Amino acid sequence: MRKFLIRRAASSAIVLAMSVVLVFVSIRLLPGDPVLAKLGAATEVTPEALKALREEAGLNRPLLAQLFSWIWNALHGDLGSSYHSQLPVAQLVSERIPVTLELTFFIILIAIIFALILAPLSTHRPGGRVDRIIGYGTSMGLSVPGFVIGIILILVFSLRLAWLPSRGYVPFTEDPVENLKLMILPAITGGLTATPYLVRYLRASMLEIKQSSFVRTAEGKGLSDRRILFRHILPNSLVPTLTMLGLIVGYTLSGVLVIEYMFGLPGIGSLAIESATKRDYAMIQGVSLTIIASFILTTFLFDILCGLVDPRLRLDKGEKSEV
Numbered sequence: 001m002r003k004f005l006i007r008r009a010a011s012s013a014i015v016l017a018m019s020v021v022l023v024f025v026s027i028r029l030l031p032g033d034p035v036l037a038k039l040g041a042a043t044e045v046t047p048e049a050l051k052a053l054r055e056e057a058g059l060n061r062p063l064l065a066q067l068f069s070w071i072w073n074a075l076h077g078d079l080g081s082s083y084h085s086q087l088p089v090a091q092l093v094s095e096r097i098p099v100t101l102e103l104t105f106f107i108i109l110i111a112i113i114f115a116l117i118l119a120p121l122s123t124h125r126p127g128g129r130v131d132r133i134i135g136y137g138t139s140m141g142l143s144v145p146g147f148v149i150g151i152i153l154i155l156v157f158s159l160r161l162a163w164l165p166s167r168g169y170v171p172f173t174e175d176p177v178e179n180l181k182l183m184i185l186p187a188i189t190g191g192l193t194a195t196p197y198l199v200r201y202l203r204a205s206m207l208e209i210k211q212s213s214f215v216r217t218a219e220g221k222g223l224s225d226r227r228i229l230f231r232h233i234l235p236n237s238l239v240p241t242l243t244m245l246g247l248i249v250g251y252t253l254s255g256v257l258v259i260e261y262m263f264g265l266p267g268i269g270s271l272a273i274e275s276a277t278k279r280d281y282a283m284i285q286g287v288s289l290t291i292i293a294s295f296i297l298t299t300f301l302f303d304i305l306c307g308l309v310d311p312r313l314r315l316d317k318g319e320k321s322e323v
Contacts, residue, residue, distance in 0.1 A: 005304065012300045016292060023288040024067050027281055070285065079286040084278055089286035093268060097290065099169060100267035103190065103260065104252050106183055110191025111198050111248065118195075119202040119237075120229055126207060134199070141196035150189040150262050157185060167264035186263040190256060194248050201244040205237040212236075246302025250295035 061069075073080065079089035122134040158166035164184055172179040209215065210233055218228045257269035264270075268287050275283035 008300055008303050012296045016296050019292045019296075020071065020289060021067065023292070024070065024285060025063070027284055027288075028063065074289060079289065080282040082275075082283045083280045084283075089282055092271065092283065093286050093290050096266055096268045096271045099265050100253065100256055100260065100269060102172070103183065103186055103256055103265060103267060104249065106187035107190035107194055107252050107256075108245075108249055110187055111194040112245075114191065114195040115198040115202050116234075118199045119206060120234060122199070122203050123206040123210065123233070124229065138196035138199050141192060146189055146193040147258050147262060149192050150185070150259060153185050153189060169265050182263075182265075186259050186265060189263075190252060190259050194252055197248055198241070198244060202237060202241045205241055206233050209233050209236045242302055242305055246299045246305075249302070250298040253291065253294045253298065 070080065077090065079093070081088055082092065085092070118134050118138075122131045125131060154166045157164045165182055166185065168182055170178045170182060215228060215233060218231075223231075256267060257272055259265070260267040260269035261273050268290060272284065272287040272291075275287060
């Protein structure tokens, strides 16, 4: 188990380092100047003033010096200050991340509920009418972008039926009912986007388990199809599905930018878009680091969980071949 943890931790650290460098360099290759974006329409600005502002923001130093300085400060918990608000990046991110985590929780909850309902229905009679309908539905869900689903939900449930609000956010501690009402549409939007992946993966896993020898033994003993499905096939199919669930959680954390911006949720996704329009390098770097670290940490935890559930995953390649 120790070797397994070391391997996973080392690979995660390498991915994190490479991602941080890539994001840092990519941001500075984009067109635009954060100093000019901060000044806006101001015209009476001398070159000396621009030089002083760039020096104050640390943008006049070599790229490698900026990179190593930012990494060193980030390792000590200092993500810098926003070029526009002058507030610490870590403070702004910490204020926004609870909204993103709440939305992610509801999205994953909806995806899991739908997957646990649709995948068993689909594998009960493969190739049947229900299986084909679910297959068409998941194919449509994979094809339609999330923002299109969100627009349709807003048009139907907010504008036409006036059942749910379309934008805004109220903390759960202030008004739980209003908080849940505001979370329904964005959670369904993200849930319908994530569900097809989980349904297809769980269905494929269940069909593979269905061909196992212990399932045929259960059938030979005369157990009912429902008992075999829910007692033997589904529990054993959840183990490999954890890997896909970890990826979905990670992608959801990093992919709620459009959903948050569309529904007016003050999460890190909205913060990232606002910072990008202002060319706020420090804020974009802080948000990107938070998203990347969250994704890597999530997949790392799910890898550990899968290793605990299935000991074969903890073996080296040589040990697996011997087994």
